[in-house]
Amino acid sequence: MPRRADPDDGRHGASLVSNGPVARAGYYRDLVVTLTIKEIKVRYKRTFLGYAWSLLNPIVYAVTYWIAFKAILNVRIEGYFVFLLCGLFPWQWLSNSLTSSPLAFVNNASLIKKISFPRYLIVLSTVLTEGLHFLLCLPVLAVIMVMFERGTPHWSWLVGIPILLVLQAMIIFGISLAIASCNVFFRDIERLLSLAMTVLFYLTPVIYEPKMVPALFQPIMAANPFAPLIVAWRTLFLDGKVDWSSLQVAAIAAVISMVGGALAFHRMQWKFAEAL
Amino acid sequence: MEVRRGTVSAETAIAFDTVSKTYSLAWHKAGGIKGIMLHPREALHRMHAARREVLHDISFEVARGESVGIIGRNGVGKSTVLALIAGVLRPTSGTVTVTGRVSPLLELGAGFHPELTGRDNIFLNGVLLGMRRGEVARKSADIIAFAELEESIDEPLRVYSSGMMSRLGFAVAAHLEPEILLIDESLTVGDAEFQEKCIGKVAELHKRGVTTLLVSHDLESVARLCGRAMVLESRHIAFSGATAEAVDFYLDKDR
Numbered sequence: 289m290p291r292r293a294d295p296d297d298g299r300h301g302a303s304l305v306s307n308g309p310v311a312r313a314g315y316y317r318d319l320v321v322t323l324t325i326k327e328i329k330v331r332y333k334r335t336f337l338g339y340a341w342s343l344l345n346p347i348v349y350a351v352t353y354w355i356a357f358k359a360i361l362n363v364r365i366e367g368y369f370v371f372l373l374c375g376l377f378p379w380q381w382l383s384n385s386l387t388s389s390p391l392a393f394v395n396n397a398s399l400i401k402k403i404s405f406p407r408y409l410i411v412l413s414t415v416l417t418e419g420l421h422f423l424l425c426l427p428v429l430a431v432i433m434v435m436f437e438r439g440t441p442h443w444s445w446l447v448g449i450p451i452l453l454v455l456q457a458m459i460i461f462g463i464s465l466a467i468a469s470c471n472v473f474f475r476d477i478e479r480l481l482s483l484a485m486t487v488l489f490y491l492t493p494v495i496y497e498p499k500m501v502p503a504l505f506q507p508i509m510a511a512n513p514f515a516p517l518i519v520a521w522r523t524l525f526l527d528g529k530v531d532w533s534s535l536q537v538a539a540i541a542a543v544i545s546m547v548g549g550a551l552a553f554h555r556m557q558w559k560f561a562e563a564l
Numbered sequence: 565m566e567v568r569r570g571t572v573s574a575e576t577a578i579a580f581d582t583v584s585k586t587y588s589l590a591w592h593k594a595g596g597i598k599g600i601m602l603h604p605r606e607a608l609h610r611m612h613a614a615r616r617e618v619l620h621d622i623s624f625e626v627a628r629g630e631s632v633g634i635i636g637r638n639g640v641g642k643s644t645v646l647a648l649i650a651g652v653l654r655p656t657s658g659t660v661t662v663t664g665r666v667s668p669l670l671e672l673g674a675g676f677h678p679e680l681t682g683r684d685n686i687f688l689n690g691v692l693l694g695m696r697r698g699e700v701a702r703k704s705a706d707i708i709a710f711a712e713l714e715e716s717i718d719e720p721l722r723v724y725s726s727g728m729m730s731r732l733g734f735a736v737a738a739h740l741e742p743e744i745l746l747i748d749e750s751l752t753v754g755d756a757e758f759q760e761k762c763i764g765k766v767a768e769l770h771k772r773g774v775t776t777l778l779v780s781h782d783l784e785s786v787a788r789l790c791g792r793a794m795v796l797e798s799r800h801i802a803f804s805g806a807t808a809e810a811v812d813f814y815l816d817k818d819r
Contacts, residue, residue, distance in 0.1 A: 315694070318696050319692070321697065322691040323688075325684075326688050334679070402650070405692060556656050561647065561652045562588065562653065
């Protein structure tokens with residue numbers, strides 16, 4: 289059967305192997321694996337500490353916030369250091385993925401202009417790389433929790449962690465896809481984003497509890513798709529409970545994010561090669 | 565919009581049916597978000613006005629196993645034709661039908677990363693071009709041998725010379741086992757000896773029945789490798805026929 293050129297139909301590279309959907313899925317998996325390995329190898333080239341950086345970052349932030357908000361401003365939260373870490377580790381995944389997303393397509397211009405492959409896999413591999421780092425940080429978080437006697441690893445983690453991993457990956461992937469696509473045409477987004485991430489950080493309950501937020505500002509919490517994620521992670525880590533109501537909200541956010549990202553990407557992807 | 569074409573002979577590898585391609589220059593002309601927000605009407609107007617047609621109503625067919633050259637001056641749309649076949653671009657109107665696995669030998673080493681070793685880059689490039697990881701693993705020894713890079717394959721790519729990088733890029737692309745090979749100027753890599761090897765490899769693939777499309781300024785390699793050639797000129801095909809005649813036509817036009 290003659291087929292038309294379309295990066296989505298797998299006529300390109302994938303069909304070098306075979307044309308069936310199973311083989312195509314296998315090829316896409318190889319593509320994601322290869323891109324993810326590349327990301328990880330490139331990131332740690334010429335760094336001494338390597339993986340330790342993804343541990344060190346949140347810990348240094350946690351110490352800093354602890355000094356500012358506990359030691360100086362005397363915030364009333366028990367075990368504030370561990371409390372901070374429980375929010376900062378998932379936040380790092382989120383923040384690193386979103387911050388690098390504007391350049392996902394722009395930095396791969398030579399690929400996009402020359403080779404036909406599903407472009408969204410570039411974004412997916414960034415999200416997965418960061419997710420992998422997050423996962424590798426969890427054992428360390430558990431050790432710190434035990435050390436500080438604030439929460440312990442719990443059976444509920446086996447249920448909660450996989451669900452939250454999937455939901456967070458979906459939320460980040462959808463938003464990243466939309467940002468990456470739009471930034472091909474409007475490079476302003478790149479600048480806007482670093483500002484937005486700072487604002488979002490303080491509007492997301494990472495350094496405080498949602499119940500401390502005055503009623504006037506509660507709608508902002510409700511509109512923030514990252515708030516239920518962070519709350520659910522922390523409830524899981526500190527209380528060993530799966531926070532189903534937050535998960536519901538996060539699931540809705542995940543679906544909206546994926547649909548929005550897919551629509552934006554689908555509308556714009558054919559213009560990438562021309563605009564880059 | 566594209567119109568699906570009814571029938572294409574099974575012996576046809578590539579068919580262009582009244583294909584036009586217009587590039588929109590809108591994104592560079594609209595002036596970013598600021599331009600759109602401050603002067604929406606003006607920005608929209610400029611976005612609509614800023615279009616450039618590169619191909620106009622082009623139709624041609626390439627039979628399976630044929631070897632066709634595309635010659636023409638810079639900016640007449642040669643690379644656009646290859647990008648349409650590779651599936652990177654979509655035609656503004658008309659239909660592009662491609663039957664068979666395409667190997668886009670468009671830019672050697674697309675996706676190479678300077679910090680990774682030659683071996684890592686073989687995987688990266690090979691998978692991006694359409695190979696499974698297992699396939700790359702099986703062929704990597706052959707690829708390294710073809711590129712003559714046994715000694716430096718585990719060094720990062722940034723220490724490679726540009727010739728070494730091109731050799732690696734060609735070696736990966738040449739081991740893809742495609743049905744349709746698209747070549748864009750990439751035969752002129754490395755030293756004379758390696759160029760000879762590249763041309764030999766392309767000729768060998770062609771002999772095995774691979775359909776080949778070659779875009780080049782190097783009329784000599786077009787003459788050597790292609791049985792037929794097309795001359796592209798200001799948005800349309802000015803000449804199509806035997807390579808020798810096409811070259812004559814092109815050189816005549818140059819005068």
